[in-house]
Amino acid sequence: xxxxxxxxxxxxxxxxxxxxxxxxxxxxxxxxxxxxxxxxxxxxxxxxxxxxxxxxxxxxxxxxxxxxxxxxxxxxxxxxxxxxxxxxxxxxxxxxxxxxxxxxxxxxxxxxxxxxxxxxxxxxxxxxxxxxxxxxxxxxxxxxxxxxxxxxxxxxxxxxxxxxxxxxxxxxxxxxxxxxxxxxxxxxxxxxxxxxxxxxxxxxxxxxxxxxxxxxxxx
Numbered sequence: 050x051x052x053x054x055x056x057x058x059x060x061x062x063x064x065x066x067x068x069x070x071x072x073x074x075x076x077x078x079x080x081x082x083x084x085x086x087x088x089x090x091x092x093x094x095x096x097x098x099x100x101x102x103x104x105x106x107x108x109x110x111x112x113x114x115x116x117x118x119x120x121x122x123x124x125x126x127x128x129x130x131x132x133x134x135x136x137x138x139x140x141x142x143x144x145x146x147x148x149x150x151x152x153x154x155x156x157x158x159x160x161x162x163x164x165x166x167x168x169x170x171x172x173x174x175x176x177x178x179x180x181x182x183x184x185x186x187x188x189x190x191x192x193x194x195x196x197x198x199x200x201x202x203x204x205x206x207x208x209x210x211x212x213x214x215x216x217x218x219x220x221x222x223x224x225x226x227x228x229x230x231x232x233x234x235x236x237x238x239x240x241x242x243x244x245x246x247x248x249x250x251x252x253x254x255x256x257x258x259x260x261x262x263x264x265x266x267x268x
Contacts, residue, residue: 065092077098082160102259118135128193173198180207185212210230214235
């Protein structure tokens with residue numbers, strides 16, 4: 050396998066092929082928007098599974114926004130998951146995290162409204178819940194997503210991504226029942242380095258991908 054994917058769609062097709070070889074009774078696919086949506090759409094198509102979104106927002110270190118100190122997940126009782134190591138190293142206090150979580154929940158609500166038209170989340174109870182993103186960097190956002198979804202009582206929880214650092218995958222294995230990760234480079238610099246086309250998706254692309262997935266599943 051090449052160490053670079055043409056784009057998220059190609060990564061999704063390859064990931065879907067790997068997942069199709071695994072027993073996954075009653076699969077349901079959960080994408081992390083925006084980048085995870087076109088990847089997850091290919092997985093849902095191959096597995097003939099319904100698709101939903103896990104609305105998660107990273108909380109970055111104030112002076113280094115790309116470094117996640119925590120993440121917040123949508124839900125009746127929103128989950129805030131803190132990366133204790135990053136918090137200790139940077140000294141970011143809990144009051145900042147809580148304030149930023151409140152701000153990010155506003156964006157989550159906006160996305161739920163425009164991406165899902167405020168529709169109810171798909172049930173994960175007793176199903177094979179597959180969480181998909183276009184890649185993982187630090188794992189903080191993904192850990193928050195997995196923690197939240199586990200509380201929705203799936204029969205099994207599967208993490209599926211095209212690329213992530215080997216040490217991050219190792220740290221997430223206890224959070225799930227199964228991991229499918231196509232590339233685990235020891236020297237990891239950025240998710241985008243493993244894609245030829247890694248443009249930032251717009252809302253219109255997410256909406257189109259969700260509409261196509263829902264149409265294939267008969268709405």
